[in-house]
Structures are given as C-alpha cells and as structure tokens.
Amino acid sequence: MSAADKTPAQPERKKPADVKTRPHGPIVPSANVQGSALLAVIAIMSFLACLTLGGVSMVRATAASWQSQISREITIQIKPDDNLDMDKALNDARNIASSFVGVTGASIMDKQATSRLLEPWLGASLNIDELPVPRLVIVTIDESAPPDFAALRDALAKKIPQASLDDHRTWVNRLVSMARTTVAIGTGVLVLVFSAMVLTVIFATRGALSGNRHIVEVLHFVGAEASFVANEFQKHFLIISLKGSGAGSALAAIFFLLASWWQSRSLATPASDQATALFGTFSVGWLGYVGIALTMILIAGLTTLTARLTVMRTIYEIDQIRSDPARSDGLNT
Amino acid sequence: MLRKTGWPGAVRRSLKHPCGAPSGNVDREPQSAVIHFENVGLRYGLGPEILRDITFDIPASSFQFLTGPSGAGKTTLLKLLFLSLKPTRGLIRMFDRDIASIPREDLPMLRRRIGIVFQDFQLLDHLTTYENVSLPLRVRGKEEHTYRSDVIELLKWVGLGQRINVLPPVLSGGEKQRAAIARALMDRPEILLADEPTGNVDPPMARRLLGLFRELNRQGTAVLIATHDFALMDQVDARRMILSEGRLEIYS
Numbered sequence: 001m002s003a004a005d006k007t008p009a010q011p012e013r014k015k016p017a018d019v020k021t022r023p024h025g026p027i028v029p030s031a032n033v034q035g036s037a038l039l040a041v042i043a044i045m046s047f048l049a050c051l052t053l054g055g056v057s058m059v060r061a062t063a064a065s066w067q068s069q070i071s072r073e074i075t076i077q078i079k080p081d082d083n084l085d086m087d088k089a090l091n092d093a094r095n096i097a098s099s100f101v102g103v104t105g106a107s108i109m110d111k112q113a114t115s116r117l118l119e120p121w122l123g124a125s126l127n128i129d130e131l132p133v134p135r136l137v138i139v140t141i142d143e144s145a146p147p148d149f150a151a152l153r154d155a156l157a158k159k160i161p162q163a164s165l166d167d168h169r170t171w172v173n174r175l176v177s178m179a180r181t182t183v184a185i186g187t188g189v190l191v192l193v194f195s196a197m198v199l200t201v202i203f204a205t206r207g208a209l210s211g212n213r214h215i216v217e218v219l220h221f222v223g224a225e226a227s228f229v230a231n232e233f234q235k236h237f238l239i240i241s242l243k244g245s246g247a248g249s250a251l252a253a254i255f256f257l258l259a260s261w262w263q264s265r266s267l268a269t270p271a272s273d274q275a276t277a278l279f280g281t282f283s284v285g286w287l288g289y290v291g292i293a294l295t296m297i298l299i300a301g302l303t304t305l306t307a308r309l310t311v312m313r314t315i316y317e318i319d320q321i322r323s324d325p326a327r328s329d330g331l332n333t
Numbered sequence: 334m335l336r337k338t339g340w341p342g343a344v345r346r347s348l349k350h351p352c353g354a355p356s357g358n359v360d361r362e363p364q365s366a367v368i369h370f371e372n373v374g375l376r377y378g379l380g381p382e383i384l385r386d387i388t389f390d391i392p393a394s395s396f397q398f399l400t401g402p403s404g405a406g407k408t409t410l411l412k413l414l415f416l417s418l419k420p421t422r423g424l425i426r427m428f429d430r431d432i433a434s435i436p437r438e439d440l441p442m443l444r445r446r447i448g449i450v451f452q453d454f455q456l457l458d459h460l461t462t463y464e465n466v467s468l469p470l471r472v473r474g475k476e477e478h479t480y481r482s483d484v485i486e487l488l489k490w491v492g493l494g495q496r497i498n499v500l501p502p503v504l505s506g507g508e509k510q511r512a513a514i515a516r517a518l519m520d521r522p523e524i525l526l527a528d529e530p531t532g533n534v535d536p537p538m539a540r541r542l543l544g545l546f547r548e549l550n551r552q553g554t555a556v557l558i559a560t561h562d563f564a565l566m567d568q569v570d571a572r573r574m575i576l577s578e579g580r581l582e583i584y585s
Contacts, residue, residue, distance in 0.1 A: 019485050019497055021463050024477060029459045218455050221415065222516070223445035224472035225438070319437070323419045325377050 027219070028212060028236040035236075038204040039244040045197040046248025046299050049190055050292045054256055056186030057288055063179035067172055074139045074149070075166045076156065080132035089160045090135055096155050097139045102147030109136040194302065201303050205237065205310040209318075216315065226319075230311040234304050241303030249296040253289060366390040366426075367524050367555050368414060373423030375409060383409050385579040387423070391524060391557060396550045398566045399559040401576030407559045410576065411528055414557070415449050416440055428523070445473070448517030448554075452529035454509045456501040462488065462512050463497045469520045484519065491515045491545065506533035507542075514545060524555040531565055539565055 076093045080086060090108045097106040109117075114135060115128045122131075141147055149167045156163040209216060219229050368391040375384040383406045391397065391414075399407055412418040413425065416432060425432045428446060435443065456465045463484060464471075470480045488497055491511040501509055510530060517525055527546065531539035543565060550556045557574075560566065566573060573584045 021481070021485075021498060022461065024464060024471070025460055027457070027460070027468075027471075214455070215457060218457055218468070219472060221417070221444065221449055221455070222469040222472055223441045223520075225441045228472050228474075323417065325375050325418060325421055 026236065027232045028208070028215060030236065030239065035208075035240055038200070039240050039247075041200050041204075042197065042241050042244025042299065042303060043248040043251070045193055045200070046245040046296060047251050048248075049193045049295050049299065050249050050252030051255065052186050052189045052193065053291050053295055054252065054288055056183055057291065059182045059186075060179055063175050063182070067175045067179075068143065070168045070171050070175070071143050071146075072140060074141060074168060076137040076139060077134050077164050077166060078137070078160060079134045079162045079164075081162050084160075084162055086135055089162065090137060092159055093137045093156060093163055096159060097137065097152065100147040100152050100155075102142050102145050103139055104142055105140045107138050109138060194299075197299065198302060198306050201237065201241075201306040202310050205233065205307045206314060208233065208236070209311060209314050213318075216318065220319075226312055226315045229315055230308050233311045234308045237307035238300065238304045241300040245296040245299040245303075248299075249292045253292050256288065365393050367393050367428060369424075369426040370413075371424040371426075373413065373420045373425060375406075375413065375418070375421045381579075382421075383579055384413075384420075384576075384581075387581045389574060389581060389583055391555055393523070393555055394550065394553050395572065396547070396556045396569065397558075397572040397574055398569075399557055399574045399576065400561065400563075400566065403561075405576040406579055407576055408528065410581075411449075411526055411559055414526055415447055416444055445469070445520060446523045448520075448522030448525040450510070450513045450517045450525070450527040450530050452532050454501070454513040456509060456512055456516075458501050461498050461500055462493055462504065462508075465501065465512055466515045466519055468516060473520070487515050487519065488512075492541075507535070507538040510534055510538075510542060511545075514542065518549065522554060524557065525549060527556070527558045529560055530558060531560065531562055536564070540568065543568060 076097060078084075078086065078089050078093060094106045094108055097103050111128045114133060115126050118126060118128075118133065149165065153165045156165060216229060219232075370387050370389050373384060373387040374382050376382045387410070399410065401407055409418065413420060416427070419432075427443060430443070432443075457468070460468070466488060467477070467480060467484045470484070471477075485494075485497060488494055491514060493508060493511055493515065496504060496508055496512075501512070504512065510533060514527070514530065517527075525546070530542055530546075534542065539562065546556050546558060547569065558565075575582045575584065
C-alpha cells in the first residue's frame with residue numbers, strides 16, 4: 001500500500017515497510033546432497049583439466065627446448081681411412097663449414113673429448129690412436145637462417161669423400177611429431193574431461209529438476225515463463241560450478257607451485273634430474289596460470305549453459321507430457 | 334484470525350491488468366464470459382472418457398461451486414480451467430481466446446490472469462510466507478520494493494501478519510491455506526479457482542475462508558470453488574456445477 005492509500009481511520013496499523021523480512025532466498029534451494037556431489041565432480045574434473053593443460057604445455061615447452069638445442073648444432077663425421085690424413089681432413093671440413101653463410105662457428109672435437117665420448121663403451125684406458133675411430137667437427141648454425149645443408153653436403157663430399165653431414169633432421173622431426181602427438185593426446189583428454197563434465201551436469205540438472213519438480217510446478221502455475229525457471233536453475237548451477245571449478249583449479253595451481261618449489265629445492269639431485277629429463281621443469285609460467293583461470297571460467301560457463309539448455313528442454317518435455325492427456329497417467333481425476 | 338478490515342489496497346485498486354485486460358469491476362464488461370467450455374471431452378490415454386460433453390460459461394464476477402463424488406473429474410476439470418491440460422475434444426475459450434490456437438509461449442501470460450488455490454497448498458517449504466505470497470510478482474520480474482508493502486498488507490488482511498517470516502512447515506493447515514489464497518490473490522486475478530479450500534480446516538476457519546472468497550467476488554473476481562462440503566455450499570446462494578460420471582449439470 002502506498003502512502004496515498006493510507007487512511008486516517010487506521011492510525012494504529014503498523015507501516016508495512018517497518019516489518020522486517022529477510023533478503024529473498026533463492027527459489028531453487030542452494031544446499032542439498034546432489035549439489036555437494038556435483039560440486040565434488042566439477043572440482044575433480046577441473047583439477048584433471050588443469051593438470052592436463054599444464055602437462056601438455058610443459059611437454060610442449062620441453063620438446064621446443066630440445067628441438068631448439070638440437071637445431072642449433074650440426075655434426076660432420078669423418079670416418080677413418082688408410083689413405084686419409086685425418087687431421088687435414090678435419091681442418092678442411094671445418095674450413096668448408098665455416099665458409100658457408102649461416103654457420104656461426106665450427107670446432108674440431110679433439111682426441112680427449114672423443115675418447116671421453118667413447119669411455120662408457122670402451123673404458124678409460126683407451127688409446128684413440130690405436131683404433132680407427134671416426135672424428136667429429138661440431139658446427140654451430142644460426143637457427144633462424146640455417147646454411148644450405150645440401151650445398152654443404154656436396155662441398156664436403158667433393159673434398160672429403162669419407163665425410164658425412166648429420167643435420168639432426170631425423171631427431172628434430174621425431175621431436176616435432178612427439179610434441180604434436182602429446183598436444184593431440186592432451187586435447188583429446190581435455191575433450192573427454194569436458195564431455196564427461198557436460199554429461200554429468202546434464203544428469204545432475206535432470207536430477208535436480210526431478211528432485212525439485214514441485215518447485216517447477218509451483219512456478220508454472222504462478223505464471224512463470226520457461227526462461228525464468230531456467231534462470232533460477234542456471235543461477236543455482238553457476239554457483240555450484242564456480243565453487244567446484246574454483247576449488248579444482250586452485251588445487252591444480254597449488255600442485256604446480258609445489259612441484260616447481262620441490263624441483264628448485266632439489267636441484268642436481270638424481271630424482272630431480274630424472275624428473276627434469278622426463279617432464280622438463282614443472283614451472284608453467286604466468287601463461288599457465290592464466291590458462292588455469294580460463295579453464296575455470298570455461299568450465300563454469302559450460303556448466304551453466306548446459307544446465308540452462310537442459311532445464312529449457314526438460315520443462316518443455318514436462319509441459320508436453322502434462323498437457324497431453326494421451327501421455328498423462330490420469331491418476332488425479 | 335482474519336481481520337475485519339476492508340479489502341487491501343493491493344487488491345482493491347482497479348488497475349489495468351499487465352496484459353492490457355481489464356481487472357476489477359470498473360473496466361469489466363458486465364457478465365461477459367471469462368471462460369467458455371463447449372462439448373469438451375477428455376480421456377487419459379486409451380481409457381474411458383473422464384469428462385464428456387462439458388458445456389458451461391463462467392461469467393465475469395460470478396460465484397460458483399463445483400462439486401461431485403470423488404473421481405468424478407473435478408481435478409481434471411480444474412486442470413483444464415487452469416490450462417494445465419489440453420482437452421481431447423471440444424472448444425475452450427478463455428478471455429476471448431481459443432486455447433487451441435494459443436502458442437505455448439503465451440500460456441504463462443494467460444495463467445497470470447487466473448489465481449489457483451490447491452488442496453495441498455503447494456507452498457515452497459524453503460521460502461517464508463512473505464516470499465511464497467510474493468512469488469507471482471517475483472516471477473513477473475518485479476522489483477521487491479514495488480510490491481513489498483502490498484504483500485505485507487495482504488498477509489495482514491488474511492490474518493498472517495504475525496507469520497510473515499515463518500516457513501510453511503511451521504504454519505497450521507488454516508494458515509497454509511490462507512497463505513495459498515493470498516498468493517493466488519496477489520496479482521489481482523480475474524478468476525480464482527480453489528480446489529477443496531476448506532478441506533484441511535475446521536468449520537469456523539472454513540466460514541472465514543468462504544467470507545474471504547465472497548469479499549473477493551464482491552470486488553469483481555469470478556470465483557469457482559471445488560468442494561465436497563455441502564454445509565459450506567449451503568452458506569452461499571451460488572450456482573452449483575455438479576460433476577457426475579463425467580457429465581456436468583448446472584443448478585443456478
């Protein structure tokens with residue numbers, strides 16, 4: 001009642017505005033067992049999604065670093081031959097390589113370095129002069145503007161037939177394909193995680209609608225439109241998904257922080273070296289954390305959208321079945 | 334206890350309906366039919382016809398009882414009246430519109446012109462009395478400050494002024510019934526449908542509730558009460574619609 005409608009005949013009546021009421025509660029009750037279970041599922045899915053994302057980005061970074069290291073060097077190998085003056089051949093090979101554009105340096109691997117290289121197989125007391133051991137020239141190249149490998153190979157073949165050029169292309173190709181495979185597997189896992197989550201949310205939404213069917217009915221007969229009902233359920237699921245994905249993503253971020261901290265604390269220990277060799281460094285960088293935040297937002301958005309579409313569809317189905325006497329059970333006549 | 338004050342401003346004001354239709358005596362055509370049924374029949378699945386050749390009008394500002402033995406089809410007829418069920422055959426016109434030609438999206442707008450009180454109240458247990466009664470306005474997207482005083486006034490008028498912040502499980506049967514009635518009245522419906530509104534209350538409370546419906550009817554709302562209670566019907570000289578074996582007989 002507005003102030004204008006109040007009459008002097010009722011002065012004792014307390015002003016309605018003076019009556020205290022609590023802020024409007026949510027139409028869909030926020031706490032129930034189903035909601036807690038869904039929150040846990042979304043948290044686990046988010047954790048797995050973020051872990052996959054971080055893992056993929058780590059492997060990609062490691063593969064890129066390996067690829068870059070390998071791409072910066074090429075090797076000229078000269079096989080021993082009775083008619084070959086090895087020292088002259090090594091010098092010639094170094095000079096030929098140095099003359100090419102794109103080569104930043106060339107050095108001959110000396111006898112000590114070569115014997116160290118062979119030490120694991122032939123032992124420490126190796127006299128390299130007694131064995132026909134191939135010798136190497138290490139050529140460093142400009143990664144961004146590499147030399148013409150085919151021309152270098154031809155030039156070497158003309159001057160030193162026993163020389164062969166290894167540009168590590170095979171290794172680089174293998175690493176590139178490994179990195180691509182890892183990314184593809186990671187993307188596949190992410191798609192599976194998201195699909196499982198969407199399906200879980202569909203089941204949960206249908207379950208929530210079924211459990212709160214009386215609310216849908218009441219809203220229906222007080223004249224609520226389907227979009228209003230969908231908004232109410234959407235709000236409910238947005239809160240659950242934000243909580244769940246926030247918890248899962250935070251756990252993943254903490255996991256990466258702890259792993260990175262452990263690795264930095266245990267530098268140069270065998271365990272850390274092994275982990276670094278396998279996975280690279282555990283640091284995902286600020287971009288990784290942005291990725292985790294984006295994953296959280298994506299999961300919350302996906303959950304909310306799925307809930308909305310499921311509610312709209314389910315309400316439509318309920319309406320269809322309810323209004324069609326051929327499909328109704330006819331229990332309440 | 335119901336207060337002996339006048340009808341609250343929320344309901345008293347003869348405002349235009351949000352859909353543009355008249356709401357209240359001032360703008361309403363005298364005795365025009367709000368609802369018109371013609372040869373309406375309904376069967377569930379392949380079963381027998383629950384309702385057969387039902388023909389009647391509910392004029393604006395009219396008052397009637399719907400009665401009949403259990404299983405006669407009263408609830409089904411109320412569902413048809415509330416657009417919750419489609420007839421198997423026949424014509425239903427509501428507010429001058431053939432319901433067969435109304436798109437699904439328009440049904441909520443039409444339902445907003447009808448108030449319904451269920452026998453089992455259908456209150457939401459996690460919402461307070463105030464929140465339950467204000468639900469029809471909340472679903473229309475109205476801001477709370479625009480209806481807060483009206484809701485509180487209506488709650489006081491139905492005698493629930495002290496139960497505003499109480500959850501339904503704490504309310505007595507009569508209080509729940511009054512809350513359900515207040516919710517049905519909240520948005521000034523043109524017709525009020527009540528299914529056994531006195532089924533869960535003692536005779537004095539039943540008389541009070543009936544008084545509430547009559548007061549509402551005097552203000553111009555058409556009222557249809559489905560009941561088994563002959564004592565209640567005897568208190569009002571009103572049209573009686575009797576359903577028996579799926580057929581409807583009307584005694585004016």
